[in-house]
Amino acid sequence: MDFDVVAHGIVAGSLYALVAVSFNILYRPTNVFNFAQGELVMLGAMIFASATSLAGMPWFAAFVATLVAVGLIGLVEERIAVAPILARSQTGTGWVITTLAVSLIISNLVGRFWGPDPILVKPPEPLSMEALDLGPSRISSYEIMLVIVTIVLVAIVESAYRTLKGKAVMAVAEDREAALLRGIDPGSLRRWSFFLGAAFAAMTGVLAAPILYASTSLGPDLLLKGFAAAAVGSIGNNRGALIAGYLIGVTEALGASLLSPGYQEAVIFIVVLTVLLLRPQGLFGSSTARTV
Amino acid sequence: MKAPGGPPLLSVRNLDAGYGHVRVLQNVSLSVDAGRIVALVGRNGAGKSTLLRTLSGLNRAASGEITFDGQNIAGLRPHAIVAAGLLHVAEGRRLFRRQSVADNIELGRYGLRLGAEQHRQRMDRIHELFPVLQEKKDLPAGGLSGGQQQMLAIAQAMMREPKLLMLDEPSLGLAPVLVDQVLSAILTLRAQRVAILLVEQMVERALEIADEACVMQNGRMIASGPANEIATGDALRAAFMGDHGAPGHLQS
Ligand SMILES: Nc1ncnc2c1ncn2[C@@H]1O[C@H](COP(=O)(O)OP(=O)(O)O)[C@@H](O)[C@H]1O
Numbered sequence: 001m002d003f004d005v006v007a008h009g010i011v012a013g014s015l016y017a018l019v020a021v022s023f024n025i026l027y028r029p030t031n032v033f034n035f036a037q038g039e040l041v042m043l044g045a046m047i048f049a050s051a052t053s054l055a056g057m058p059w060f061a062a063f064v065a066t067l068v069a070v071g072l073i074g075l076v077e078e079r080i081a082v083a084p085i086l087a088r089s090q091t092g093t094g095w096v097i098t099t100l101a102v103s104l105i106i107s108n109l110v111g112r113f114w115g116p117d118p119i120l121v122k123p124p125e126p127l128s129m130e131a132l133d134l135g136p137s138r139i140s141s142y143e144i145m146l147v148i149v150t151i152v153l154v155a156i157v158e159s160a161y162r163t164l165k166g167k168a169v170m171a172v173a174e175d176r177e178a179a180l181l182r183g184i185d186p187g188s189l190r191r192w193s194f195f196l197g198a199a200f201a202a203m204t205g206v207l208a209a210p211i212l213y214a215s216t217s218l219g220p221d222l223l224l225k226g227f228a229a230a231a232v233g234s235i236g237n238n239r240g241a242l243i244a245g246y247l248i249g250v251t252e253a254l255g256a257s258l259l260s261p262g263y264q265e266a267v268i269f270i271v272v273l274t275v276l277l278l279r280p281q282g283l284f285g286s287s288t289a290r291t292v
Numbered sequence: 293m294k295a296p297g298g299p300p301l302l303s304v305r306n307l308d309a310g311y312g313h314v315r316v317l318q319n320v321s322l323s324v325d326a327g328r329i330v331a332l333v334g335r336n337g338a339g340k341s342t343l344l345r346t347l348s349g350l351n352r353a354a355s356g357e358i359t360f361d362g363q364n365i366a367g368l369r370p371h372a373i374v375a376a377g378l379l380h381v382a383e384g385r386r387l388f389r390r391q392s393v394a395d396n397i398e399l400g401r402y403g404l405r406l407g408a409e410q411h412r413q414r415m416d417r418i419h420e421l422f423p424v425l426q427e428k429k430d431l432p433a434g435g436l437s438g439g440q441q442q443m444l445a446i447a448q449a450m451m452r453e454p455k456l457l458m459l460d461e462p463s464l465g466l467a468p469v470l471v472d473q474v475l476s477a478i479l480t481l482r483a484q485r486v487a488i489l490l491v492e493q494m495v496e497r498a499l500e501i502a503d504e505a506c507v508m509q510n511g512r513m514i515a516s517g518p519a520n521e522i523a524t525g526d527a528l529r530a531a532f533m534g535d536h537g538a539p540g541h542l543q544s
């Protein structure tokens with residue numbers, strides 16, 4: 001097994017894990033899958049790329065502006081595409097259609113605005129995308145940092161669930177009516193989680209941009225693999241998402257190197273389908289996870 | 293004990309409500325004074341739980357008035373009604389079974405800003421009333437016995453120091469010694485000036501501790517008055533007649 005292939009699989013897998021975590025942030029208090037999540041990642045990458053590479057904004061300012069902008073788009077999505085459906089019925093599933101519609105709208109508008117050319121985004125100083133000479137692996141300092149940052153982010157998100165607000169989110173996930181009777185307002189938690197879930201998606205886009213380039217075609221690919229990581233890692237389970245992200249990233253990289261590159265997608269979906277057939281609740285599923 | 297001449301803490305007038313298009317409550321009126329225990333009795337399916345759910349905002353009132361502590365609460369969302377001081381411990385306790393006992397208690401004060409001293413006082417009051425909750429604070433709530441779960445559900449409500457606490461069948465499925473404990477906790481709460489609206493299948497026990505009582509039948513309120521008068525009145529007998537489960541509760 002080629003160590004370099006595995007290392008790059010872990011880098012890609014970290015990105016899938018981040019997308020999966022952004023799914024989970026939204027799903028836990030709402031039981032809603034936001035199918036626009038992939039396009040929000042793309043939007044994060046594009047806004048950030050334009051702000052830095054084209055408009056010359058400093059890295060950190062552009063980072064914050066991107067997260068807030070996309071977070072607000074998530075909030076708007078919740079208001080127009082999700083809230084009306086859940087107001088009619090808490091168990092309604094019309095959001096499958098409406099969030100897909102939002103995804104198409106974003107993809108269309110962005111395509112019109114930016115065009116198809118990918119934008120090169122440089123990592124923040126002193127990191128670089130140049131391969132380091134680390135013996136068996138030819139991985140860059142930015143990629144190493146991305147893997148570490150991903151682990152830290154998962155830990156931060158998990159610790160957020162240990163705050164009172166986080167416990168309220170889990171309470172709503174377990175029994176919405178019981179949460180209402182304790183003075184918890186699920187509507188407000190839902191708005192927050194759309195804001196934060198969208199901002200997290202945007203952050204994933206910003207982090208992915210130096211590796212994948214910012215391009216309008218980023219969305220569907222990350223949506224699919226991020227969704228696969230969320231499902232394999234058990235919906236709602238962030239540590240599961242991290243490990244499933246690695247699994248999918250490494251499988252993809254190995255598939256591309258052992259077979260011909262054209263087969264890598266097929267290999268991923270064989271692995272994902274096999275896992276889900278054997279364990280529909282995912283690898284790390286408990287009764288916490290509900291299926292759609 | 294009754295506040296002379298003051299308006300009742302909770303006043304319900306001509307309430308119609310139900311589930312979607314299914315009408316369950318018809319023309320229900322009820323009032324609860326501050327610091328009193330009111331027992332709400334009636335056979336299964338009479339509409340007691342539906343009434344509590346409507347008061348706490350889970351079900352929508354189709355028509356009628358609900359005034360609580362001088363505020364019109366009909367149509368408010370549940371969290372706003374909780375914030376006004378009207379707490380509802382639902383049928384079956386409805387705890388967060390996967391979270392610890394301590395976390396469940398903390399969730400009871402969600403959205404409330406408590407100073408450290410205030411927080412400690414409320415915890416002390418809870419642990420004094422239910423010492424077992426302190427012993428089991430790290431266990432998941434789902435691992436408690438039925439009686440302990442009922443105590444935990446009441447403890448959650450106590451974190452807010454409610455003005456009115458509505459309890460839906462707190463004795464359901466409890467061993468007799470635990471029923472005694474829960475009923476005596478209710479008396480302690482009354483001594484702390486908490487009003488209680490108590491729905492109970494153990495009719496006789498409920499009427500013993502209650503100040504007032506009201507009787508429901510088929511979604512209507514058929515009698516209300518002092519608990520001792522209701523206990524010996526015809527309405528109670530009528531409400532339970534033909535019900536094969538309930539008469540046992542009425543025998544002395
Ligand atoms: N979710 C529901 N949807 C429709 N009807 C309901 C629902 N829950 C209860 N009911 C009906 O409302 C009536 C009153 O029920 P309920 O309030 O639970 O009675 P009680 O608590 O007095 O036993 C019953 O006829 C019952 O069938």
Ligand SMILES: [Mg+2]
Nearest residue numbers: 340341342383
């Ligand atoms: Mg009932």
